[in-house]
Amino acid sequence: MRHYQAIIIGGGSAGLSAAVTLKDKGIEDILVLEKDREPGGILEQCIHNGFGLQRFKEQLSGPAYAERYIRMAEERNVEIKLNSMVIKLTPDRKVEYVNSEEGDVTVSADCVILAVGCYERSRGAINIYGTRPSGVYTAGQAQKYLNMNGYVVGRKVFILGSGDIGLIMARRMTLEGATVVGVAELMPYSNGLPRNMKQCLEDFNIPLYLSHTVTNIFGKDRLEGIELSEVDDKRNPIKGSEKYFDVDTLLLSVGLIPENHLADEAGIEMDPVTRGPKVDENYMTSIDGIFACGNGLHVHDLVDFVSLQAERAAEGAARYLSEGKSVAGVITLRNGSNVSYTVPKYIHKDAVINTEVFFRASRPMEKASLTVSCGDRLIRKLARRKVMPSEMDRVMIAAKDLKDLDGDIVISMEENA
């Protein structure tokens, strides 16, 4: 069985970034396994601009952003096997994959980095009632048909969910000559980035229905229409508020879910909120030597942070390869008030690095104070403005602050009047 120092599952933005970092850390013997015909992952179908502002200080399209990492990987001679689907990962870090050239192959590694990405929540996961005609797509599926295959999926479009892909598709479909009659969002606030709200909806006069959801779908063969209802503060449809829209297309942009079948099967401990693995400050999962990053760890709003976290995961993996794992006790990071999750979930008491914690607020707030505390002890307190769940936040926890902590760290946000 061929043995590697590191195997990276997934050749999208996270996988490529992790591979580049591993090479830069002197880890030479690595393999990237990518299921698709080319590396780059989902970026390849995101032909709009807006990638790379944090990372490269310039506006790039998805494929251009991917291209930079593909080139960096090529320069470092990263071995990428394309059209190679990983079908199994075991706790002892054996990876089984299939492709048409080699057949079914099992390889092993000292460490494995999961960079598997995410999938779109589908109609079945959100229980929209009604018939099941054609004409209902996830936003990313319609994006793929359009940007990769060259086909427009419909004429008159409604979009459920104000996630970024939905907003981008509202603009894209409009520019292709389709009529987007509206976007509905279940929550009382938008789920997309503010810039997408402006550039994709406002600039095209596409109405946004906040606190609304699709409650029925009509049509036997092709979609004929949808029913939209207002929802109350418990998100239940309000009777009598139904509106009918005559559309042939419904796009769903109702959330992304980390793809974690491999991790689940390997027995990796999962976070029920992010639906990705729980990781420590080194991005190591509950299984020794298996790391996670990218949208397979938790869903990001900016690819720039995907790259950044993947680097940290690769650095963690490199440290693990040279020093082994920490045997010190762990401090658990808990979600305090108005915080829905944190990544990482654990920090070792002997952490050698300062840990940047990524987290999301659970509701919008105009002004808030962010606190990091342990019992009665306040570790950090910071001010925040215009907090949105759709925008990931981060806070640094210094290694020196961990030494004498007793108990869990709680990250909270309180709204200020």
Place this chain on the structure above:
Amino acid sequence: MTKADIVIIGGGITGTMIARALSKYDLRTVLVEKENDIADGATMANSAIVHVGYDPEDGTLKGLLNVRGARLYDTILDEMNCRYLTKGAFIAACGEEEEKHLAVLTERADRRGIPYRILSGDEARKEEPNLSEDVTKVIDFYTTKVIYPWEVALKAAKVAVNNGVQILLGHEVTDIEKMNGKYAVHAGNEIIEASCVINAAGIMADRIASFVEEPWFTMRPRRGEYFVLDKDVHLVDHIIFPVPSEEKGKGVLAVPTVYGNTLIGPNSDYIDDREDNGTSYYGLDYVRKNMAKTLRNVPFNRSIRTFAGIRPASTSSDFIIEESKTSEGFINVASIESPGLASSPAIAEYVTQNFISKHFDLKEKEGYDMTLPKDIVLSDMTEEERNMLIRERPEYGRIVCRCEQISEGEILDALKGPLGATTVKGVKKRCRPGMGRCQGGFCEPLVMEILSRELNRDPLDIELDGKGSYILERSNR
């Protein structure tokens, strides 16, 4: 005009099982189906269970044919290399009142020779940890099977075709004329002349019957709605039933499916529009609430799909399997609701022995073959088997559906032959790309590419399922 001996109307489990049974005889049989594919109605949307036959009452066709049908399945599933699970069915009673009804079931089972075992609530919870604390007693009908109903119907149809039955898809019957003791069945652009017509038209059975006579029964469509849970949710290892009742029938079940998902449902609602297979808030909410009676910790947030099926029920409480009194050779096989799936092989046998044998001298054909080879399913194979296969045929190394790990080779297999898939749903029914948690988000465009290439059709002409269910509107290039 096509000349035949027998026309079967309807390509669901009933029609295909009859076609299969008749295919071994020297008869010219034609099956017509209005949809684009076999098994597009009730056969596609049901609980997928081969009930063993403890439920129907004595003296009914349901009772007789369910018990016999379940036994015939033992052979048929193996002959056709169909997938099935024999995990058992837990009938879970909560409290004394319900336990009393269990005694009725065991008494029937004893008389019908159906094996079972009895467990206390605690014993049952050891085997099924998610069983509700309220469950006090369980009967396990451990020979109950779970099948993949579309596979069975499709394979029954394939056996029939291999033995010479003609199947016309997309041919809706619009009229049946009587002439000189024969029937002229108008189906799509064809007129088929035959001396026997078998009406296995499911929810449309009364309308088909009305072409030859005023039927004494009327269909009363009853809809059932279901959740499908992600296969990573290991909720149950047995089928979990509540105690059946007069008014609610078999109740809300949890079914471990042959591909590892869990099916939760159905409710039972009479509906006005017999084609309205939409799901509803009320239906699914009923399922959610009633499942809680027998199971706890049901993770409805791991649902990957909801669907509804329409039971072809009628004003008759029993199956209707009879030759018309006024129109000789016109045989109604109607009202085949639960346990119709389980009974279907016995229904086919019953129709053959009681009616067809009266009209025709049943001579077995030479060289008929009731068997089918095993499908190639990559995810069933060992590493070594996969390796050998891919070396020889690289298309099995290209994985198209990442959730269910389906290769291009398996999709190409699904397109082959006289009943090959022609739609995205047809591919999904045969080899399952799009059945997983992403519901085709990733693989549907790839399946489209393959369909378009192999059928030599413009992607704009590829349909999801029924006529007019186009997926793409126009090219932008």
